[in-house]
Every structure is written in structure tokens, then in C-alpha cells.
Amino acid sequence: MTPREHTPSAAxxxxxxxxxxxxxxxxxxxxxxxxxxxxxxxxxVTGAPGWDxxxxxxxxxxxxxxxxxxxLDGLWLNVRLLVCCAAGALLLGLVIAVLRxxxxxxxxxxxxxxxxxxxxxxxxxxxxxLYLLTLGVPGLRLQGMPSVLVLGGLALVLxxxxxxxxxxxxxxxxxxxxxxxxxxxxxxxxxxxMRHVVLPQAVRRVAPPLLNxxxxxxxxxxxxxxxxPIDAVRAAQIATAQSFNYTPYVVAGVLFVLLAIPLxxxxxxxxxxxARRQSGG
Amino acid sequence: xxxxxxxxxxIVAGVVVAATxxxxxxxxxxxxxxxxxSCAKDSLPxxxxxxxxxATDQPAYEPWxxxxxxxxxxxFEAAVAYAVAEKLGYARSDVTWTRVKFDTAIAPGEKNFxxxxxxxxxxxxxxxxxxFSAPYYLVRQTVIALKSSKIAGKTSLADLRxxxxxxxxxxxxxxxxxxxxxxxxxxxxxxxNDDAKKALQNGQIDGLVVDLPTAFYITGAEITDxxxxxxxxxxxxxxxxxxxxxxxxxxxxxxxGAVGQLSEAGTLxxxxxxxxxxVAGAAExx
Numbered sequence: 035m036t037p038r039e040h041t042p043s044a045a046x047x048x049x050x051x052x053x054x055x056x057x058x059x060x061x062x063x064x065x066x067x068x069x070x071x072x073x074x075x076x077x078x079v080t081g082a083p084g085w086d087x088x089x090x091x092x093x094x095x096x097x098x099x100x101x102x103x104x105x106l107d108g109l110w111l112n113v114r115l116l117v118c119c120a121a122g123a124l125l126l127g128l129v130i131a132v133l134r135x136x137x138x139x140x141x142x143x144x145x146x147x148x149x150x151x152x153x154x155x156x157x158x159x160x161x162x163x164l165y166l167l168t169l170g171v172p173g174l175r176l177q178g179m180p181s182v183l184v185l186g187g188l189a190l191v192l193x194x195x196x197x198x199x200x201x202x203x204x205x206x207x208x209x210x211x212x213x214x215x216x217x218x219x220x221x222x223x224x225x226x227x228m229r230h231v232v233l234p235q236a237v238r239r240v241a242p243p244l245l246n247x248x249x250x251x252x253x254x255x256x257x258x259x260x261x262x263p264i265d266a267v268r269a270a271q272i273a274t275a276q277s278f279n280y281t282p283y284v285v286a287g288v289l290f291v292l293l294a295i296p297l298x299x300x301x302x303x304x305x306x307x308x309a310r311r312q313s314g315g
Numbered sequence: 316x317x318x319x320x321x322x323x324x325x326i327v328a329g330v331v332v333a334a335t336x337x338x339x340x341x342x343x344x345x346x347x348x349x350x351x352x353s354c355a356k357d358s359l360p361x362x363x364x365x366x367x368x369x370a371t372d373q374p375a376y377e378p379w380x381x382x383x384x385x386x387x388x389x390x391f392e393a394a395v396a397y398a399v400a401e402k403l404g405y406a407r408s409d410v411t412w413t414r415v416k417f418d419t420a421i422a423p424g425e426k427n428f429x430x431x432x433x434x435x436x437x438x439x440x441x442x443x444x445x446x447f448s449a450p451y452y453l454v455r456q457t458v459i460a461l462k463s464s465k466i467a468g469k470t471s472l473a474d475l476r477x478x479x480x481x482x483x484x485x486x487x488x489x490x491x492x493x494x495x496x497x498x499x500x501x502x503x504x505x506x507x508n509d510d511a512k513k514a515l516q517n518g519q520i521d522g523l524v525v526d527l528p529t530a531f532y533i534t535g536a537e538i539t540d541x542x543x544x545x546x547x548x549x550x551x552x553x554x555x556x557x558x559x560x561x562x563x564x565x566x567x568x569x570x571x572g573a574v575g576q577l578s579e580a581g582t583l584x585x586x587x588x589x590x591x592x593x594v595a596g597a598a599e600x601x
Contacts, residue, residue, distance in 0.1 A: 169510060172517035182503075182519055262481060262503030262514060272504065275485030 094281045101273035101282035108269035109289050115187055115255040115265075120248050122191040127198025132228065134199065135206050148199070155196035160254060163189040168261030186258030194251050201243045205236030238308060245301035249294055266290070354569035356404035361429045361566070367405045369396050370428035373414035378531060378595030379434060385412045391590035392432045395451050398582055399430075399558070402573035421445055426561040430570055434528055437557040446564050448571040450555030451583055456491035457530040457597055458544040460522040461515065467542055472496055472600045475544075479503065481511050481520040487551040488524040495550050496524075512538060526554065527597060545600035546592065 042050070079085065133141075133148040155163070167189040168182050180188075209232045217227030237244075259268035266286045273282035362368050371392065374383045381389035388397045388407070400410050413428050420431045423444040430448065437447045458475065460467045466478045475496050481503035482488040492502045503520050505511040508529065515523045516538060525533065527546060534541045558574065560567050577583050591597050 169513045169517065169519075172519055173513070175518070259504065260506050260510065262505060262519065264501060264504055268484065268504055271484055272489065276490070 090279075092280045092284055094279055097273075097277050097279045098281040098285045100277075101270060101285055104269040104273060105266050105282060105286050105289060108264050108266035109286075109293070111183075111263060111265050112252070112255050113293070115183070115190070115258065116248075116252050119187050119190040119194065119255055120251055122187070123194035123198050123251065124244070124248075126191055126195035127200075127202050128233075130195060130199035131202030131206060132233075134203055137224075152196045152199050155193050156200070158193070160189070160193045160257060161260070163193050164257055164260060167192075168258065182261045183258065183263055186261055186263070190251065190255060190258070194247060194254075197247050198244060201240050201247065202236065204243075205240035206232060208239055209235045241308065242301055242305040245297065245304065249297050249301070252294060252297065253290065354403060354572060359403065359566060359569060362427065363411070365409065367400050367403065367410050368413055368428045369400070369410060370413045370415040370420065370426075370431040371396075371433045372417050372420075375433075376531070377535065378590055378597075386410070389590075391452070391586060391595075392434070394586045394590060395577075395583065396432050398577055398586065399451075399570065399573045402576055403569060420559055423562060426564075429560070429564075429566055431559040433559070434556055435559045436554045445562055446560040446567040447557035448560065448567065449574045449578070450557050451574050451578070452556040452587065453549065454526045454528065454554040454556065455597075456488050456495075456524055456547045456550060457527045458496075458522045458524050458547060458600065459515070459530050459534055459541050460544050461518070461538075462540050462542050464518075464521050466521050466544055469544055470598065470600065472547070475522065475600070478521040479519075480522045480524060481505060481514055482524045483508050483511055487553060488526065490551045491524050491547045495547050515541065527591065530597065531595065543595075543597045545598045547600055 082088075130148045130151060133144050134152070136145060164186060167185045171185060172179050172182075213231055213235065214227055217231040218224070222230065256265040256267045259265045264272070266289060267283075270282035270286040274280055356365070369385070371380065371385055375385055375390075375392075376383075377390065379390050379392040381387060381393070385393045385396070388394055397407060397410065400407075415426075415428060415431055415433075417433055417435075420426075420433065421435065421441050421444060432451075435441070435447065436454075437450060441447070458466070458480070466475055469475060472495065476498055477500075478498055479500050480492050480496065480498055482492055482505070484504045484506060489502065489504060492498065503511075503514065505514065508525060511520075511523050511525075512533065514520050522544060523533075524547070530543050534543055558570055560570060574583075592599055
């Protein structure tokens with residue numbers, strides 16, 4: 035039995051041709067409408083009476099190129115801080131969320147402390163936490179005081195840990211109680227049930243909001259610059275103060291967006307995947 | 316030394332040119348604009364003929380005035396005031412001092428002095444309300460440190476290379492670090508001098524760069540266990556102090572001329588050396 039060569043039927047060929055035509059058609063329409071909108075925007079912005087002035091003070095390629103090395107240098111600090119603080123805040127948030135969802139009256143003080151922590155650090159403005167930790171704590175003159183960067187990172191971890199803890203808690207509480215009951219009835223301990231049954235589902239469900247908070251954190255790590263270190267925005271501010279031209283800020287803004295694109299793409303992909311899984315596709 | 320007084324002279328010349336050449340046309344030119352009266356003592360229309368009334372604030376602080384006694388002629392600004400008076404032909408006995416609050420002096424309105432000397436920075440906004448003479452002092456950047464710091468008592472710029480220095484963002488002080496001192500480590504940058512002072516007190520930075528008047532104020536009144544390490548060579552576009560006169564005062568031209576002559580003769584540099592570097596202890600870092 036040699037397998038016969040597959041030849042699509044005439045109807046199938048017509049169907050594929052139609053589909054091809056349709057997709058070419060829709061790409062053309064999309065391209066045209068995008069071009070129309072783009073042209074409209076360009077005309078509206080560059081035709082504005084103050085466009086020349088804005089272009090000179092916000093889009094000067096020479097000044098942008100001059101500021102780029104310093105801004106990139108600052109961005110490296112942002113990236114390092116982001117990686118460390120994101121890891122720290124995710125871990126802290128998870129721990130706090132698990133503590134907040136412990137059952138049983140004996141754990142009341144633990145639950146109360148965890149709840150108090152999330153209330154406090156979600157309510158406190160980040161700038162104030164940063165000031166207290168980076169300029170207040172070193173004033174104690176204790177032995178082995180960590181560097182300003184470590185203290186600033188700690189302030190970010192504490193603040194964002196509060197947000198992430200609430201996201202994790204929402205995830206844990208969205209797992210149906212029957213899952214916990216099933217795990218327990220199989221003979222798993224509470225800890226094993228949390229570890230193997232509840233948390234995997236919870237984390238998967240809240241992955242998009244978690245990543246969203248990480249994207250927000252990416253912009254806030256730069257605030258440690260108020261304690262002295264030079265991050266990308268601060269480097270842009272210094273360059274702007276020297277040239278009286280805002281282009282360095284635009285350069286820093288573009289770099290931030292470029293840095294955020296991979297994170298946001300991952301977020302979108304995770305969301306899409308979980309949506310597909312939900313709809314059983 | 317020589318280049319510093321040249322810079323001052325250049326700026327003085329620039330200010331004079333700007334004041335005469337770029338002044339907006341006045342609708343009704345006052346006689347003093349057209350005629351050029353000589354700057355002899357007898358022809359100067361001072362508030363009290365034959366006397367020169369000079370104002371400053373109460374209290375007047377060190378190192379600008381010593382012990383709040385302007386008439387002793389001690390302190391940098393007191394010395395400058397008497398030098399200007401002398402250039403205009405007034406003996407020490409012809410000078411009378413009066414006290415005027417800083418804010419009152421820069422506000423528009425009738426003035427009860429011939430000129431006021433009180434660390435007034437020359438700014439365009441203030442020029443709308445008052446007249447300024449040519450600058451008698453260009454503000455210098457200064458390094459301050461805690462007395463316990465490793466850079467306290469250092470005398471050369473090279474000694475500061477290994478120090479961790481801080482400054483306020485977007486200031487000439489920051490430029491002084493990056494362009495003149497060029498330390499090995501990265502400078503620390505703060506939103507305000509208050510944050511920077513806190514970091515200095517905490518020992519998070521070895522030294523803080525501020526302008527000289529601020530340095531005197533911080534070490535004298537705010538952080539008493541801080542000391543001035545020294546003045547940094549001139550950098551960027553320095554702030555300039557000028558004598559303040561009433562708007563369109565008939566004396567402005569002559570007083571400005573006197574300051575200009577003192578600057579060219581190097582007298583101002585000498586007074587700076589004497590009162591700021593030696594007496595007040597803000598030595599030059601080289």
C-alpha cells in the first residue's frame with residue numbers, strides 16, 4: 035500500500051484562493067488606513083505654529099547624541115536595580131500573600147501583621163519610603179550600614195511587595211475551595227496542597243497583573259536617584275541643565291520604552307496563552 | 316590670580332556694554348542718560364550731599380561683615396564698600412551706614428540709601444525693579460566636609476580625587492565636580508541642598524560642593540561640625556554679586572565705574588584673598 039499523493043479538490047483550491055485574496059485585501063486596507071492616520075498626525079504636528087521651537091528644544095539630534103552615553107550609563111543602573119528589586123518584590127509578595135491566607139485562629143497575629151504590612155506600604159508614597167530608608171536610616175550610624183543603592187532597592191522591594199502580595203492573594207483566593215479539599219482528601223498536608231495544587235494555579239492566573247506591576251516598577255526604580263545615584267532620568271536631567279534643551283529627556287524616554295517592550299510582549303503572550311487555555315482552544 | 320581678575324574685568328566690561336548698548340530705549344530719557352556728569356564727589360547727587368549712605372542687612376553675617384559692625388571696614392563686603400567709597404572720593408568719615416532688610420532692598424520703591432551691599436546676585440528679574448553696579452564678586456564653588464571626614468584639611472584638588480563628592484543637580488556646583496575636581500568615583504547628585512546636607516551628615520558622602528556664601532552659612536549655622544575644605548577654581552557661568560541701587564539712580568554709572576576700576580586694578584581680588592581665603596578660612600584648592 036503506497037500512500038496516494040494528496041491532491042486538493044477543486045472546491046478546496048477555490049477556498050484557499052479566496053482566503054488568500056481576503057488576507058491580501060485586509061492587509062492592503064490596514065496599510066492604507068495606517069498611512070492615512072500617520073499622514074494626518076504628521077501634518078497636524080509639523081504644521082503647528084510652534085513646531086520649529088518644539089523640534090529645536092526636544093528633538094535636537096546633536097544634543098541627543100551627546101547625552102546618549104551618560105543616559106545609557108544611567109540606564110544600566112536602572113536595569114540592575116529592576117532585576118534585583120523585581121525578584122525581591124515577587125518573593126516578598128508571595129510570602130506575605132501565603133501568610134495572609136493561612137487558616138486557623140492560632141495564626142491570627144501573623145495574618146494581622148501581614149495585612150498591616152500591605153495596608154501600610156500600599157498607602158505610603160514611595161518617595162517617603164525612599165527618603166526614610168536612604169537618608170533617614172544611615173543617620174543611625176550603625177555598623178555595617180549598606181550602601182545607598184541597597185537601601186533604595188529595599189524601599190522599592192517593600193513598596194512593590196505590598197502591591198504584589200495583594201495580587202498573589204487574589205490569585206490564591208480565586209482557586210476554588212474544592213481544589214484545596216481534593217488535595218487534603220488525597221492525604222496531602224496543607225503545605226503540600228498549597229505548594230503543588232493551589233499556588234501553581236494561582237500564579238498562572240495572576241501572571242498578567244504581576245508582570246504589569248513589574249513594568250510599573252521599571253519606571254519607579256529611577257526614583258532612588260533622589261538619594262544620590264545617577265539613573266537614566268537623572269543623567270538626562272543633568273544633560274538638560276547643561277544644554278537648556280530637553281532632548282536628553284526624550285532620549286531617556288525612548289530608551290525606557292525600548293526596555294519595556296520585551297516585558298510588555300511577554301505579558302501579552304502570557305495573557306493570550308491563559309486566555310486560550312481558558313477557552314479550551 | 317591674574318586670569319581671575321581678567322575674567323572679572325571681562326564680565327564687568329560685558330555688563331557695562333550690555334547695560335549701555337542693549338538697554339531698551341526709554342521713552343523720556345532722563346538727563347543723566349544723555350549728559351555724562353563727571354564722577355567727582357561734589358557733583359554726585361547722593362541722598363545727603365557730600366556724604367555716602369551705604370546700606371546692608373541687620374544682622375550682617377561673617378565673612379561679609381565682622382561682628383555685625385559694617386563701619387569697622389572689616390569683612391569682605393565692608394572692605395569693598397569702603398574701597399568703592401574711596402574711589403568715588405569719599406573719606407571714611409563721609410560714609411554713613413544704614414540697615415535695610417534684604418527683601419525690602421530688592422523691591423521697587425523709594426530707597427533711603429545710595430547703594431546697598433548685601434550679597435545681591437544680579438538677575439534679570441531683579442533688574443526690572445532695581446539697578447545693579449558691575450559685579451564686585453563672582454561666586455566661587457566650595458567644598459565642605461565634616462571635620463571627621465578624610466578630606467577635611469586637604470589643600471589641593473589632587474587630594475580630592477579619591478573622595479566621594481555630592482552636589483545639587485543642575486548646578487554649577489555639580490559642574491565643578493565633573494569639570495574641575497574630576498574625582499575617580501561617580502559624583503552623587505541630589506534634588507536639593509537639604510538632601511545633600513543630610514547625606515553629608517550621615518557620612519554617605521565625603522564632601523559636598525556648594526557656592527561659597529552657602530558654604531559659610533552651612534558651616535557656620537546649620538552643620539557646626541562641618542568645615543570648609545577650600546574653594547574650587549572658577550567654572551561655568553558663575554553667579555555675580557553687584558551693588559544695588561535705586562532703579563535709574565543717577566549714581567549707577569559712577570558706582571559701576573568705580574567697581575570696574577577696582578576690579579581692573581586687582582583690588583577686589585586682593586580683598587577676596589584677604590577676607591575670604593585667609594581670614595574666613597576658605598583657602599584656594601589648586
